[in-house]
Amino acid sequence: MSTDTPRSRSTDEQTPLRLLLSRFARPHSRGFTFGLVTLVLARIPQRIPALLIGVSLDALFLATQPYRLPLVPQGWIPETPTGQLWFTVFILAGAVLVESGLDWVSRWSYYHATVHTLHDIRTATYDSVVALEMSYFDDTQSGEVMSILNNDVNNIDNLSEGVYSGTNFVSQVLIALAFMLVLNWQLAIVAALIPVLMGVLSHIYARQIKQRYEAVRESVGQVNARLEDTIDGIATVKANTRENHELDRVTEQSRRYKATRWGAIRIRVVFSAITWFVGRGSEHVLLLIGGYWILVGPPPLMSGSLTPGTLLTFFMYTHSFLIPVQQLAVNVIDRIQNANASAKRVAGVLTNSAIEDDGDTDTLSITDGSVSYEDVTFTYPTAEEPTLRSIDLSVDDGDLVGIVGSTGAGKSTVLKLLFRFYDPDSGMIRIDGTDIGTVSRRSVREHIGYVSQDPFLFDGTIRSNIAYATPGADQETVERAARIAGAHEFVTSLDDGYDTEVGERGVKLSGGQRQRLAIARALLSDPEILVLDEATSHVDNETELQIQQSLEAIAGDRTTFVIAHRLSTVRDADAILVLDDGQIAERGTHEDLLDRDGLYADLWRVQVGDIDAVSDRFLGDVPPEEVAR
Numbered sequence: 223m224s225t226d227t228p229r230s231r232s233t234d235e236q237t238p239l240r241l242l243l244s245r246f247a248r249p250h251s252r253g254f255t256f257g258l259v260t261l262v263l264a265r266i267p268q269r270i271p272a273l274l275i276g277v278s279l280d281a282l283f284l285a286t287q288p289y290r291l292p293l294v295p296q297g298w299i300p301e302t303p304t305g306q307l308w309f310t311v312f313i314l315a316g317a318v319l320v321e322s323g324l325d326w327v328s329r330w331s332y333y334h335a336t337v338h339t340l341h342d343i344r345t346a347t348y349d350s351v352v353a354l355e356m357s358y359f360d361d362t363q364s365g366e367v368m369s370i371l372n373n374d375v376n377n378i379d380n381l382s383e384g385v386y387s388g389t390n391f392v393s394q395v396l397i398a399l400a401f402m403l404v405l406n407w408q409l410a411i412v413a414a415l416i417p418v419l420m421g422v423l424s425h426i427y428a429r430q431i432k433q434r435y436e437a438v439r440e441s442v443g444q445v446n447a448r449l450e451d452t453i454d455g456i457a458t459v460k461a462n463t464r465e466n467h468e469l470d471r472v473t474e475q476s477r478r479y480k481a482t483r484w485g486a487i488r489i490r491v492v493f494s495a496i497t498w499f500v501g502r503g504s505e506h507v508l509l510l511i512g513g514y515w516i517l518v519g520p521p522p523l524m525s526g527s528l529t530p531g532t533l534l535t536f537f538m539y540t541h542s543f544l545i546p547v548q549q550l551a552v553n554v555i556d557r558i559q560n561a562n563a564s565a566k567r568v569a570g571v572l573t574n575s576a577i578e579d580d581g582d583t584d585t586l587s588i589t590d591g592s593v594s595y596e597d598v599t600f601t602y603p604t605a606e607e608p609t610l611r612s613i614d615l616s617v618d619d620g621d622l623v624g625i626v627g628s629t630g631a632g633k634s635t636v637l638k639l640l641f642r643f644y645d646p647d648s649g650m651i652r653i654d655g656t657d658i659g660t661v662s663r664r665s666v667r668e669h670i671g672y673v674s675q676d677p678f679l680f681d682g683t684i685r686s687n688i689a690y691a692t693p694g695a696d697q698e699t700v701e702r703a704a705r706i707a708g709a710h711e712f713v714t715s716l717d718d719g720y721d722t723e724v725g726e727r728g729v730k731l732s733g734g735q736r737q738r739l740a741i742a743r744a745l746l747s748d749p750e751i752l753v754l755d756e757a758t759s760h761v762d763n764e765t766e767l768q769i770q771q772s773l774e775a776i777a778g779d780r781t782t783f784v785i786a787h788r789l790s791t792v793r794d795a796d797a798i799l800v801l802d803d804g805q806i807a808e809r810g811t812h813e814d815l816l817d818r819d820g821l822y823a824d825l826w827r828v829q830v831g832d833i834d835a836v837s838d839r840f841l842g843d844v845p846p847e848e849v850a851r
């Protein structure tokens with residue numbers, strides 16, 4: 223877990239944006255503030271050229287006014303027109319220089335703070351995602367999760383951009399208006415109507431676009447989920463020649479995305495046109511009022527004089543803030559609403575209450591590794607009926623327990639509860655007498671080695687995969703684990719041995735090879751309890767025999783659970799549990815169970831090919847494809 227961005231859920235009802243600002247932007251507030259203050263300061267020199275040009279027009283070219291500048295002592299201004307021209311150009315150059323310098327430090331500071339904030343949001347969101355309970359991943363497609371972690375986090379950049387541009391545009395307008403007020407306050411009030419009008423329009427726009435952007439972000443997630451699904455299953459798609467079917471499904475999602483996106487763009491285009499028209503029209507009204515004032519005299523409700531130079535300055539100011547005001551009304555609102563929709567999805571993860579180990583600080587300490595289930599009943603969050611009912615079992619430390627039963631009987635689920643991937647509805651699971659529901663999940667998992675049905679290898683070398691849970695392990699220890707798992711021989715036959723790159727998800731290895739590496743990985747950390755879930759399902763008969771023979775070595779003196787479809791794998795187990803429809807139907811050693819002549823005996827007969835001896839009851843219960851397995 224990252225230390226600089228602690229995983230903490232907000233308890234109060236914050237809006238997504240506020241949550242992100244208070245949690246992630248605040249630590250970088252100095253960079254943001256400095257960036258915004260210098261941005262605003264840069265707008266002052268930006269407004270000087272229009273003023274100077276107006277004054278020069280009146281004083282130098284029309285010669286109707288003396289050369290005078292607000293706040294500049296008259297003694298500083300040269301007396302000759304040529305001197306005044308040089309003075310004008312000198313100040314213009316100085317203004318541009320100061321503006322560029324301030325803009326440079328402003329961007330540097332602001333964007334530096336932005337990339338750091340986004341980095342913190344990204345890592346904290348990832349941290350929160352991996353901390354979520356398994357049920358979140360059961361309900362959410364991985365493409366959707368990726369879309370939040372990637373697209374939505376990146377999209378929050380729009381918020382930073384929006385705030386920066388918004389501050390830029392607002393300060394451009396306000397500072398221009400301040401200059402205008404000094405020059406001619408009456409005309410300045412007319413000019414101020416333009417941003418006010420735009421403000422009203424942008425308020426309407428913001429309300430219209432909000433929901434549309436939320437729909438867009440949602441459909442981006444759905445498109446990603448669809449794409450990821452088909453790319454993950456590309457071999458199945460090709461083998462079943464379902465490329466066209468998948469294309470149709472992707473096209474359908476993409477069509478939905480296109481429709482939501484177009485809905486947002488349409489509104490944006492319409493508002494762009496309206497604001498542009500209103501802005502331009504207002505500018506022309508200002509020109510009309512100013513021109514009338516110069517040619518005829520002050521219009522109604524106005525008094526005093528107006529020079530052509532001042533009107534030119536006004537015209538340049540209003541013209542220069544037309545684009546910012548229009549951008550503010552549409553683009554900035556657009557960016558902020560777009561980012562807001564993403565912030566909502568990111569905040570949904572950050573504030574998700576289904577966090578593992580939330581508040582569980584006690585840790586499990588294991589001395590022996592005995593395990594007991596006491597009347598455990600469990601229902602998957604998305605299921606209606608319990609998957610496990612009244613499971614009772616007691617395993618002494620060091621025992622090897624086989625778990626068998628037909629497909630879907632609940633074998634994997636029994637052991638998922640041991641890892642606290644889920645907690646039981648009722649009943650209790652104890653390890654060495656401690657109720658695992660009272661200690662942190664991490665501490666439980668640290669003591670259990672796990673080889674799943676479909677072991678996952680990470681992109682990297684064989685060595686790094688074996689040492690995944692024990693990164694500091696030396697070569698000798700890695701090799702020892704690989705030998706026990708029956709992997710050393712094939713690894714050393716590869717050109718690069720333990721340095722062989724396995725490819726994404728281990729695609730460059732066979733299923734059996736992946737499984738053996740996963741067993742080596744589980745053994746390396748020398749856990750007190752080991753869970754092998756169908757660890758021999760992908761291996762050939764020869765390898766299975768090897769693993770079966772070495773099962774004793776693999777199990778060592780640790781408590782070991784082996785889920786097996788091939789009953790031969792567990793025939794020497796200290797105890798075999800036979801699961802049927804979420805309940806333990808039978809238990810005992812291989813011989814006990816054969817003597818009992820129940821479900822296990824039938825399963826055994828099927829596996830040794832003695833189909834004629836299988837009981838009618840079993841044939842009635844079990845679907846034909848299961849008999850054939």
Ligand SMILES: Nc1ncnc2c1ncn2[C@@H]1O[C@H](COP(=O)(O)OP(=O)(O)OP(=O)(O)O)[C@@H](O)[C@H]1O
Nearest residue numbers: 360602604605609628629630631632633634635636
């Ligand atoms: N995440 C889940 N959400 C809802 N139901 C689930 C989930 N995982 C498994 N199930 C259901 O729970 C039941 C038991 O599944 P489980 O994987 O434990 O069976 P199993 O005995 O290990 O089967 P198999 O031998 O085929 O691996 C099945 O009906 C399955 O559909």
